[in-house]
Amino acid sequence: MSASRPVVCYTDVGGTFTDCFVVTENGDFALGKAPTTPADIAEGFHAALRMAREHLGLTEQEFLGGLEVIGYGATTVLNALLTRSGGKPGVLVTRGFEDLLTMERGKQSWVTLSRVDRIHPVTHRRQPPLVPRTRVRGVGERINSVGAEMIPLREQDVLSGVDQLLAAGADSLVVVFLWSFLNDGHERRTKEIIEAELARRGLSDIPVFISSEISPTLRELPRANATTIEAYAGPSTLRALAKLEGDLKAGGFTGDLQVMQSAGGLAPARHVRAVDTAMSGPVGGVVGTRFIGELYGFDDLISTDVGGTSFDVGLVSGGFIGIDREPVLAGLLLSLPMMEVHSIGAGGGTISRIDALTGRLVVGPESAGAIPGPVCYRKGGTEPTVTDANLVLGYLNPAGLLGGKVNLDAASAADAIRTKIAEPLGLSIEEAALGIRRVIDTRMKEAVSGLVSLRGSRMEDYALLGFGGAGPGHLCGYSEGLPLKAVLTFPYAATFTAFGAASADYEHHYHRAVNAVVPPAAGDDALADVGRRLTAAWVRLEEQAVEQMEREGFARDEISLRHLAMVRYGKQLNDLITPMPISRAHTADDVRAVLAAFEDLYARVYAKGAQFPQAGFEIFEVGLVAAAHKVKPWLVKSPLADEDAREARYDERPAFWQGEWQPTQRYDWDLLRPGNVVAGPAIIEALTTTLVVPPSRAARVDEYRTVWIEE
């Protein structure tokens, strides 16, 4: 390949593979893939970069020296949590709450379970706490629910607690006091005392984390979890990032290593908090979806990512990506904003079986995973999977996947489906395989329509993007019958998440507690008082955001700010993240505008009949999103050729459609040209994915090589 300067590189370190995606100044893409090396993430990282670099035919200096942005996403924090291989934090909590991390919340014992296991209590389990009870100490102090001091801080408790925690082997210290997000005075003073004491002991390298800095939001357990995770996995994660950045700079890279955050958006590795990066994996897909939306002028989009074990759905509504404010990470409840991605157990490796009691066909949520994998992989799998069904139906190339690197055994797949599904149901093998597909496609489709209706949106407003290795194979199935504006997929569907991550902006999310209760029929004075509180909180957030982003090298005029308020009706327990029409609320009318924005959103998300203004309103938190533009990948526009796709044709292969085997044209995705239209039934194969086009649908390639699925 001729050398063209690489501009943007994004590397996603997954559990099994590390994927690298590079865009050059010509708009060409280069991919790198290497096994992830958990013992030293850098090894797999550099191997993936090397593969992409070699694909471009560049030296290391040419490659790293040319790149303007290197983005990075990793599951380092998640892995540390799953394997309980982090540090040894010691925790100081409000006296009386010393059991907080061991009693946790009941929800943490079942939140990650399937529907059946949730209702079957003998399957519920507790994970070992990140911090054992023996490394927790109480401190006499109390702030109340309106932010007032109720019990003064007992400084002697802090000193004795630190002494005992250090004696117990703590390598970092965490402070979590109740209501500290409303009044952080006690936590800040405690931090001062601890740092002075550590300095006195010559232990200033022991980091101190306070919850009002890490996660200043309501709910003590999620706040404690977030703060403890930062202490538990943060120091090692940040050390690894610093080493990685050092390696890159030594190789000629002149920029800052940028890390993907769970809420979307990149941030410099030197300034990021580890806990904010914990769920970067699925983020790229949604960010990329928004990027594609901007290209085509779609404000409302659905991202759907079909992998081996899960089907991940995310929404972009009105150009905004949904944020989950109470996410679950490795079974721990958090109160940090993370991109909203709903997952169900449905993918290529999903296992199908016949229920012994009812004789019903059950597909998922269990997965055969990479090992033992589908039966056709011949790695020990014995239970028929969705991939096996696809192979039996002729949708996957029996010669193998990844250009023959993965051999497939169609006979074994057929045999498994025959004995385990078809015969018990009295169906033919093909009918059974089709049944597996129908059930899995229905589950995916219901997950999509469920999320759209959950957000009160109309399906007609949305374009749906399908990606992930198994996405194009099921896209037509799970989008069938949905009144969508458009259905799109891509030749680079299998690496779309890395592409998407490369398209992210620099972004930080900030939030801050306020105490703003608007009673029913509030007068102007009460409203104006609420306005003052909101404004004061936004100003503080703006100062924080600008200070941080300027430190990261952005000029003030490069930073865009988006103001948010988390609003709910009186005494409700959920609030809505409401984008604000204003950035200051000086008058009662300004506050009315805030509340009107909330009421409009509420009616759209739920129903007009669900509005409840007579209960008054509550705003206990405001937010701010600060962003700065970053150079992004760009898709090269090519002139449209005619619709005839004959140059991309391979051969015909029988595939099972509508109850019968039909000769089906096979295409090479790489050879399809802009303008080409492929009418179903057809199979369009790329190296890393296969697009299945049924008889009633067609695939049209546009000038960006994006494929539009048409009726």
Added chain:
Amino acid sequence: MSADIETQVPGAAGSATPLTLKERLARTERGISETGYYEADLSLKESDPITFEVLFTRLLQTLTNAREVALSISASPSTREQGEIIFGLYTREGDAICLSTGLMIHVHTMSRAIKWMIENDYETLVGFDEGDYFFNNDSFIGGGHPSDQMLITPLFIDGRLEGWVGGLTHVTETGAVEPGAMGSSFTSRFAEGLIMPCVKIGSGDTLRKDLDILVDRGVRSSTSWLADNRAKLTGNMIVREKLKELVADVGLGFYRKICREYIEDTMRATREKVRRSLFPGRYREVAWRGVTLPGQESLLHSPCELVITRDGRLELDYDGLPSARRQPFQATLPLFEGMLFNGLIQNVFYDLRYNDGTFLAIRLNVPLGSACNPDNIQLPTTLWGPAYGGMQACAQAVSRAYYAQGYREEVHASGPLTSGNLAGGVDQYGRLFGSQCFEFASSGMYATSFMDGLDTAFSDFNAEGDMGDAEVWEQQMPQIWLAREIRRDGGGFGKFRGGNGIHSLYLIPEGTEMEMGSFGSPPIFSTAGLMGGYPAASLRVWVGRNTNLSQMLSQGLDLPNGEGLHTELPDFVSEVEAEWEYVPGQNYPARALPPESLFSVVSGDGGGYGDPLERRPEEVLRDVVDGLSSERTALDVYAVVFTRDGAQLIDGVDAEATQALRAQHRRDRLARAVPAREYKARVRERLIAGDIPAPAAALYRDVLRFSAKWAAEFRTFWDLPDDYEVP
């Protein structure tokens, strides 16, 4: 798919004129009774098993979506934090077809309410139209107590009523005599607050404003009631509109038939699950509750006879329950059915489709006039006592049937009691409030045959238990948590110990006006152990008035924050000067408490499994180090001797001393033992002499009169005269 398929109700001939709902309901019930089938065949399932599965997936996802939306709108902590919310889809006759996740108790209670409307001629007297909403919190009709509030809407297709959608949430204030709806002092149903029996509160998808006003003026704080109604309305609308789409896809006849097949399929699967999982036989268990009201202190028991037949029939007989009385610890039949359904789903039928097929496959006898099927609607049914016990006893019997069949992994001790805290007054924002704190939905879980029960995790009435965060509760209710901790030694001791519950110590803050109470159980062991495991600890309340907390604060002293290491008296009682009141059990009717009062409550704990002397000493050590068990328990119950370091801190197990102590414990047991015949004779003498504690005597007098079957068995077992009465 054909739209011409008609349902084939067993035993019924086709009718030329459309049947009324009442006629249809009667025909269905007659058909089931005569044939044992809900639908004569499973032709759709057999001819197209894939579509059968695909459509159910759509129904399930629709209901689950509705629940998720409603959860976001709800203003009830018990709904939002504990997930006490469920949506269901019902046939025209009111039988549940499919349910969302959530509180399974109410699957059948909503079914009861729909059938009640049909049987009471609502079709002609009130009328059913598209967009109507019927509200019910009358527990004799459906639901468990007035806190359980359902909103039901008819499902119309092409102008004909084709089914029902229902949503139910548990709200936290009903305008009862005590705030928070679930007071333990109620002796009449009219103390329970505002009750609306299947009232049409909305039409045209709009809720009536005058009824909003009725609620607003009828309860202390109407927010949770009214906001939850909106949540349910929204959820019902989502289901209704999706159902219309689904019926348009498949045809009305197909829809009707397949819904009936889902229920029939579950009936058959229920029997098959019983046949495969539970060893045939007759199992008897009993669970205990109590009543503490002024002038009324007695026990309640819930005797359960479970019969498993070789062909998979499951029969439950509760003949022997005490009679219904003027006390709050009883349940209506719909609730009792719901509790049993919930327990059976959690323990046996968790992997089936959740619908009324399971309920229809089970035979149940609950005597009319008993404490779980009162025949007088003036009686309160607030706190369910014997219904809860009925579920516990059933679960114990099922555990033994599992054990006999060899399914050890399903065997467990009794689950925890439900308890809770009630409060009302003026909150920190100056608003009127009345609410329940349901943090005790995360109680200690039962021990199983292979592991300890989880601490602070589980609720027997809701497997998806959660206590919520204290900060959220403090925002909803003005009390301040001075401590929230794992209750040490609460779980039943055993080879595998029961999970420990929660202890919370509340402070009544300055600037509020509050009355506070709690509900739970009298001081008896209500959560049984299994296979030698101990029962869970009993509950208690401590209330401290006129405390010296201000003085302690001004002197820079630490405020109390927990029960501490001493087993006799909690630390907070020792540390704070106050007028302390100790209440055994957890029933403390709400009373005004001045600022700076302290209120200490505990949640239920799980029963233990197996002999404590078989518990691994290392596990006992771990529990003591983690503060989950006391040294005294380790020594007296588990017979484990620890080694200590130079500072006298525990640092290990003295294996030799432990072995010797355990041997001594076993010898002591043998020394205390008496032959069963001798024991029986001693008890017989006490019965004849009337040497029975007063609460037990009151129970036996009542049941000997109320249940001929139980009386005959009691007299026969203890070899008593045929005319024996408790002296």
